[in-house]
Amino acid sequence: MSTVTIARAGNIAIVTVDNPPVNALSQAVRQGLWDAVATLDAEAEVTAVVLHCAGRTFIAGADVREFGKVPEPPHLPDLVARIEGAAKPWVAAIHGAALGGGLEVALGCRFRVAGTGASLGLPEVNLGIIPGASGTVRTPRLTGLPAAVALVTSGKPVRAEKALTLGLIDAVIEGDLLEGAIAFAEKALAKPLPQPVSARVITPEDDAFWDGQRVAVTKAAKGNNARCARWTRSALHPRTTLQRPWHSSAKPSSRCAARIRRRLCGQYSLPNAPRPVPHIWGMPNPSPSARPR
Numbered sequence: 565m566s567t568v569t570i571a572r573a574g575n576i577a578i579v580t581v582d583n584p585p586v587n588a589l590s591q592a593v594r595q596g597l598w599d600a601v602a603t604l605d606a607e608a609e610v611t612a613v614v615l616h617c618a619g620r621t622f623i624a625g626a627d628v629r630e631f632g633k634v635p636e637p638p639h640l641p642d643l644v645a646r647i648e649g650a651a652k653p654w655v656a657a658i659h660g661a662a663l664g665g666g667l668e669v670a671l672g673c674r675f676r677v678a679g680t681g682a683s684l685g686l687p688e689v690n691l692g693i694i695p696g697a698s699g700t701v702r703t704p705r706l707t708g709l710p711a712a713v714a715l716v717t718s719g720k721p722v723r724a725e726k727a728l729t730l731g732l733i734d735a736v737i738e739g740d741l742l743e744g745a746i747a748f749a750e751k752a753l754a755k756p757l758p759q760p761v762s763a764r765v766i767t768p769e770d771d772a773f774w775d776g777q778r779v780a781v782t783k784a785a786k787g788n789n790a791r792c793a794r795w796t797r798s799a800l801h802p803r804t805t806l807q808r809p810w811h812s813s814a815k816p817s818s819r820c821a822a823r824i825r826r827r828l829c830g831q832y833s834l835p836n837a838p839r840p841v842p843h844i845w846g847m848p849n850p851s852p853s854a855r856p857r
């Protein structure tokens with residue numbers, strides 16, 4: 565049975581991920597979504613795509629069964645960029661939880677809607693790692709820097725209603741989520757489409773804001789493993805994220821979490837971005853030769 569299927573409701577295509585129990589982003593799911601972009605871009609009658617998940621949740625993150633193994637393409641950062649660059653706008657219909665890589669996939673969609681009670685977050689810091697598929701780059705383009713800093717450094721998810729106020733999603737759907745997402749897509753097509761998330765501008769914050777954040781996160785990091793500083797700098801390098809998903813070989817301790825909160829900083833480029841884009845803090849770029857050990 566395929567983990568990714570395509571159906572149609574008039575001119576709206578419905579891409580459904582069905583990979584129980586939590587619709588994790590296995591290689592088969594990534595490949596299925598990758599192929600779906602090409603299939604639907606080639607169909608002239610399709611005007612928009614709704615990304616929907618079967619079962620009790622949206623994509624709830626990476627497939628832990630693949631941790632420690634040699635990564636197989638398509639890699640998640642490339643998949644997110646492919647969805648974002650699709651000729652037809654995608655709408656993520658979120659129920660249950662969109663966490664980690666699941667939220668990053670949703671951030672690649674042109675729109676995001678969620679059912680009441682859904683939750684969205686980037687919990688990687690609680691595992692001693694960081695979002696590796698541009699979640700730290702796209703999130704502030706939707707929510708602004710203060711909310712993005714809180715989401716990334718705390719690892720705490722937010723409910724759909726809060727996500728709407730932050731700008732992380734475009735609507736909360738009451739009632740049937742799939743029907744509501746299709747109706748949202750049809751209505752959205754009647755207006756000019758917004759820019760892809762990666763093309764949107766971040767409102768800058770002054771030095772006082774960053775100084776306050778450094779103080780707060782340094783306090784939270786007290787007593788944690790200092791080795792995570794170098795490890796995190798190398799892991800943040802964009803080519804490491806794109807070409808060698810670093811969590812597959814690195815073995816961080818959960819004690820690294822707070823230290824990583826301190827080190828989420830610098831300027832990093834999205835895939836094929838014409839210029840560097842601000843990351844969460846203000847640390848210089850790591851060396852191009854940096855790699856996780």
